[in-house]
Amino acid sequence: MIIKKTARFYVIEAVPRLALRDVTGPAGLALLRRHGFLIVTSLGSEFERRLEALRLSMLEWFRQSSETKEDRVGGVYVSERGVPMFRVGYEAQARIRECFRIAVAKPLWPGESRAARDAIVLFRKLADRVLAAAVPRPRRAEEEEVDEDFSVAYAFYYPNTDAYGLDNNGTLVGPHADPSLVVVAPVADVPGLYVFDPATQSWLSVEIAARPRRELVLFSGKALETASRGAIPACVHKVLKTSKTPRLSFVFEQKYASFYSHLRHFGD
Numbered sequence: 001m002i003i004k005k006t007a008r009f010y011v012i013e014a015v016p017r018l019a020l021r022d023v024t025g026p027a028g029l030a031l032l033r034r035h036g037f038l039i040v041t042s043l044g045s046e047f048e049r050r051l052e053a054l055r056l057s058m059l060e061w062f063r064q065s066s067e068t069k070e071d072r073v074g075g076v077y078v079s080e081r082g083v084p085m086f087r088v089g090y091e092a093q094a095r096i097r098e099c100f101r102i103a104v105a106k107p108l109w110p111g112e113s114r115a116a117r118d119a120i121v122l123f124r125k126l127a128d129r130v131l132a133a134a135v136p137r138p139r140r141a142e143e144e145e146v147d148e149d150f151s152v153a154y155a156f157y158y159p160n161t162d163a164y165g166l167d168n169n170g171t172l173v174g175p176h177a178d179p180s181l182v183v184v185a186p187v188a189d190v191p192g193l194y195v196f197d198p199a200t201q202s203w204l205s206v207e208i209a210a211r212p213r214r215e216l217v218l219f220s221g222k223a224l225e226t227a228s229r230g231a232i233p234a235c236v237h238k239v240l241k242t243s244k245t246p247r248l249s250f251v252f253e254q255k256y257a258s259f260y261s262h263l264r265h266f267g268d
């Protein structure tokens with residue numbers, strides 16, 4: 001529940017939440033237009049099983065020694081704009097978090113487990129269905145073949161110890177919108193992710209509003225706002241250190257080249 005205080009009274013508005021099977025229908029699109037995000041529930045046992053496998057594999061992977069993790073680094077990811085962004089694989093981001101980046105089209109996986117790839121298959125399928133519903137456009141067969149996939153998935157480990165989030169009262173990642181189309185993230189066990197709800201003009205703690213291991217948060221990025229001609233606002237979100245408990249999170253960000261052609265500067 002979101003309680004918003006206006007000048008004279010309180011407005012109570014439900015957290016936008018829909019069963020997986022309804023997300024791509026009219027109700028899902030209406031919630032995305034209004035809020036820019038929604039909680040996806042009733043995932044089904046197969047989906048929940050994969051979320052749990054993903055959680056356990058992240059836990060195990062980040063527990064390894066620094067040397068082992070630092071060895072797991074691959075090539076440079078060139079973004080949808082033609083900009084070299086980062087190396088895929090592991091990176092320790094001082095005072096914020098540890099991170100493992102997966103370029104979905106050319107993946108370097110964190111470990112032997114299939115958990116990340118199995119989960120990404122589900123996240124991607126959901127994001128593809130949402131995109132098709134939100135931005136209906138006749139896709140020619142040849143376009144489908146050449147539409148390069150720049151989607152990225154991230155596994156994050158936030159230690160949340162005293163050495164982290166030293167600036168700005170525990171802000172680990174400041175307010176921003178992602179460059180992607182659709183973003184899908186399992187609800188983490190530990191609070192930290194906040195989404196801004198334009199309908200209530202307030203921040204919502206995803207992990208307090210939604211059920212860890214049972215639900216997902218799905219939100220829009222800047223490219224979906226552009227592709228929907230502003231109908232679906234890009235979701236502004238941030239990560240705070242609200243407790244000293246370590247937090248694991250996983251984020252899938254959908255990006256297809258044809259939605260970014262106006263931004264590309266490949267060449268030199």
Ligand SMILES: O=C(O)CCC(=O)C(=O)O
Nearest residue numbers: 156173193237239249251
């Ligand atoms: O860790 C999270 O829950 C979200 C992180 C995020 O928004 C980002 O890295 O862009």
Ligand SMILES: [Fe+2]
Nearest residue numbers: 176177178237
């Ligand atoms: Fe983000």
